[in-house]
Amino acid sequence: MNMGFSQIVSYFLLVLLLYSCNGESQRLRYQMYEDIEGAYACFRRLNGTHQFGCSSSRSGNVGVVHIIENQADSDWLVSNGLAGPYVAVVHPSMFTRSLLLTLQSSGKVNGVVMINNSSAEKPLHFSHEDTCPNRYSGLSQLYGQTCSVGEKSGWNPHGTSVLLMDWKFPIFYVTDKSHIDHLYKCYQKHNAVAHPGEQLERALCALELKSHMYAAVNSKKCMKRNNYQTLFSQVNSCDPLGGRNVWQTLFPRSTHQLGNGLDQRSSKQTEANGSIAVLAARMDSTSMFDGLVPASIGAVSGIVTLISTAQLLFRMIPQQENYDKNVLFLLLAGESYDYIGSSRIVFDMKQGTFPVKPDPSVAQPPPIGLQHIGPFIELSQLKKPADGQPLYVHRLEDSSEVKNFIKILQRNGNGLGVPISDKLPASRNLPPASLQTFLAERPDIPGLVLTEHAAQYSNNYYHSVFDDTASLNYIYANKSEVPNDSIQAYLANVSTTIAHSLYEHVTNKEYLGSLTADKNLMDELLHCYLEQNNCSLFQSAVAGSSEGEEKPLSYYVGVSHVYSLVSILTGAAMALLTGSPTKFNETDCHNNASTDQVYQYIWVSSQWNNSSSPKVCLQTTMNFSSAVSPAFIIDGYDMASGKYSTWTESVWPELTARMFLKPPFYQEVITLVLGIVVLGLSFAGVFYINGRKEILFSPGASTEDERAPLIRTNDQVFC
Amino acid sequence: MDLTKVRNERKLEICRLYARAGWAFLPLLWAVNFVWFYKAAFTADPYPEQKEIKRYVLLSGVGALLWIIALTIWIVLYQTHRIEWGDWGESISFIIPTGSP
Numbered sequence: 001m002n003m004g005f006s007q008i009v010s011y012f013l014l015v016l017l018l019y020s021c022n023g024e025s026q027r028l029r030y031q032m033y034e035d036i037e038g039a040y041a042c043f044r045r046l047n048g049t050h051q052f053g054c055s056s057s058r059s060g061n062v063g064v065v066h067i068i069e070n071q072a073d074s075d076w077l078v079s080n081g082l083a084g085p086y087v088a089v090v091h092p093s094m095f096t097r098s099l100l101l102t103l104q105s106s107g108k109v110n111g112v113v114m115i116n117n118s119s120a121e122k123p124l125h126f127s128h129e130d131t132c133p134n135r136y137s138g139l140s141q142l143y144g145q146t147c148s149v150g151e152k153s154g155w156n157p158h159g160t161s162v163l164l165m166d167w168k169f170p171i172f173y174v175t176d177k178s179h180i181d182h183l184y185k186c187y188q189k190h191n192a193v194a195h196p197g198e199q200l201e202r203a204l205c206a207l208e209l210k211s212h213m214y215a216a217v218n219s220k221k222c223m224k225r226n227n228y229q230t231l232f233s234q235v236n237s238c239d240p241l242g243g244r245n246v247w248q249t250l251f252p253r254s255t256h257q258l259g260n261g262l263d264q265r266s267s268k269q270t271e272a273n274g275s276i277a278v279l280a281a282r283m284d285s286t287s288m289f290d291g292l293v294p295a296s297i298g299a300v301s302g303i304v305t306l307i308s309t310a311q312l313l314f315r316m317i318p319q320q321e322n323y324d325k326n327v328l329f330l331l332l333a334g335e336s337y338d339y340i341g342s343s344r345i346v347f348d349m350k351q352g353t354f355p356v357k358p359d360p361s362v363a364q365p366p367p368i369g370l371q372h373i374g375p376f377i378e379l380s381q382l383k384k385p386a387d388g389q390p391l392y393v394h395r396l397e398d399s400s401e402v403k404n405f406i407k408i409l410q411r412n413g414n415g416l417g418v419p420i421s422d423k424l425p426a427s428r429n430l431p432p433a434s435l436q437t438f439l440a441e442r443p444d445i446p447g448l449v450l451t452e453h454a455a456q457y458s459n460n461y462y463h464s465v466f467d468d469t470a471s472l473n474y475i476y477a478n479k480s481e482v483p484n485d486s487i488q489a490y491l492a493n494v495s496t497t498i499a500h501s502l503y504e505h506v507t508n509k510e511y512l513g514s515l516t517a518d519k520n521l522m523d524e525l526l527h528c529y530l531e532q533n534n535c536s537l538f539q540s541a542v543a544g545s546s547e548g549e550e551k552p553l554s555y556y557v558g559v560s561h562v563y564s565l566v567s568i569l570t571g572a573a574m575a576l577l578t579g580s581p582t583k584f585n586e587t588d589c590h591n592n593a594s595t596d597q598v599y600q601y602i603w604v605s606s607q608w609n610n611s612s613s614p615k616v617c618l619q620t621t622m623n624f625s626s627a628v629s630p631a632f633i634i635d636g637y638d639m640a641s642g643k644y645s646t647w648t649e650s651v652w653p654e655l656t657a658r659m660f661l662k663p664p665f666y667q668e669v670i671t672l673v674l675g676i677v678v679l680g681l682s683f684a685g686v687f688y689i690n691g692r693k694e695i696l697f698s699p700g701a702s703t704e705d706e707r708a709p710l711i712r713t714n715d716q717v718f719c
Numbered sequence: 720m721d722l723t724k725v726r727n728e729r730k731l732e733i734c735r736l737y738a739r740a741g742w743a744f745l746p747l748l749w750a751v752n753f754v755w756f757y758k759a760a761f762t763a764d765p766y767p768e769q770k771e772i773k774r775y776v777l778l779s780g781v782g783a784l785l786w787i788i789a790l791t792i793w794i795v796l797y798q799t800h801r802i803e804w805g806d807w808g809e810s811i812s813f814i815i816p817t818g819s820p
Binding site for chain 2: 044055058212213214215216217221224225228237650
């Protein structure tokens, strides 16, 4: 009380000054907010008719933290919560469709954060995909919806379709332990109360979630908006999903003989119908959160088995041998979104432009049509079944060709401890698979899908963030002996089975050699795809260029104009493991697309398990084909027709989450009122001073020099 | 500019200029003209140019009012019906809101 007003003000200023001069002080923003780094966000996707996923408001959604660990917490929030809006923080086991719907309809929830530190137990099942993945595409085009497995409701029994709903609030996923701990501490210190009313009188721990999405309504609308670009809105609102398929043939196919000693293998110019066997697997998966799509069973098991099979087949068939039959290896992108990759290949095949657009002046692979496809074998969701359990072959066709091939598979599999059970064709019922796209166009393709599930998926984490290394039971052997009961050994045996069977199909004779798939290669492949994408195999394949980081790959297909790391690395790995060495040096090791589209030349390490081994130029038939849905190629395509995939992904400016202390309501009111009062006072002050300006400001000024400064020296100021 | 210190002929010149320029789809200029010269036209002691200034001020006022009415109707219509109008609604929009229909 004995301090004068001016003393208080100067003290205050001094404190401010000291504070701002302090070397360790940070910006105010950093003192108020704790950024939650590494949070994964749910975003918006659209198809021809609807929007799916999440979006926040433009400036982000703010809510008071409420941790939901059990039903009681959720009930409390819905019926008692007074300090809303809230952000519900939930564990994976509580992150269910019913809870999300309850929160959404309560109107009190502004966002949801799922937290999970790795030590916590995984829920028993967690799949946000539909019970019938790709319900409206594939064979549904031909027969109407076919998804039912016996009496059960669908292939993916635990599917909740949360991925296929439009949520009104942002959803984030936080895995960082220290952030989760801070969140808990902050919650327990500030938000945990005995009576709901108490929350109104306290500063509360709150979260701000920013995941504003530019696109809305459906793909048709947002693609149109991309074209209405004016001076003030030049950003795209959405981009088509897609990428590149990886394809390769066992024997080179060429319209011209290249000669000049360029043909390492004798190439084929014409093919009979049904002479190209296809070995296919999908290369993508999905989950609810951006950048976190592990897909161990969903995609990786198929990719690695296919690569290892291809590598074995190339080793089994000597370079100079030539046969009438060929094998096409296909790794498809975007299959999770109504079969983008396969539908584009089928479209191109019908146009006569697969694998490349015909050009008589260039040596190139001749077009492959649907009629050329012999047996079509798809690897879908492989894992090691329980002891003594078989893998299952699903098929629609009952022709002798299919049956013969299955017999060969079974014979080869039995010798290798891979029993294969033939699921007799059920009526128009095939598990979701790329094969469906081909069958929808040509129903008599002798196709089969090799999976580990007899009926419904046994993978309880289909299309989710938990389809990770643990669900394959994979332990990296790191160049040591791979145990025989491991997933590596099992998948290697599956590869051997398929390779031996394809050998028999191509050459018409049983394989009598001793080559089998390399378990250590399988171990390394799984390590690369599941754990560390800068592994030595990928490093060898991209010859030390900087692709890859020390983390698992994410298998989301992404937008079509960005080439996903998965397809780049998969293509490179295929080429590395199957290519033929040439004598070219580094400068000559490049493609000449104007004369030769048959081969690609890549500069790689000569040994896959040693990235520092001497470099060599490999010639390979591996190549990429566009995996952009025909919907975005065909002029004037009707996006609502449902014929082709119309999936697009919204553009977003940022995905961020941060935590802060939100003052109680009364304090916010006081601050606002204070601000208004100060504003009013300053207006009044100006009005008052303006009215008395002649008295207040230098009375004689008008008679003297008007431009004379009012304040000349310090003396005058204080006099 | 303090109008009280300006000669009457100059006042008329300015008022006429604003009223004429307003025809170039500049309703705000009319509104300014109306407010600025209101005192000079209606409450000031009579002077020779006042009659003409009065005319220009009235014209500006009525013009501005008509503009306000027309714009209000259009803005309300546009804001409430843009989504219904579909593609046409988007094609006449200068800024399209992000993340909403």
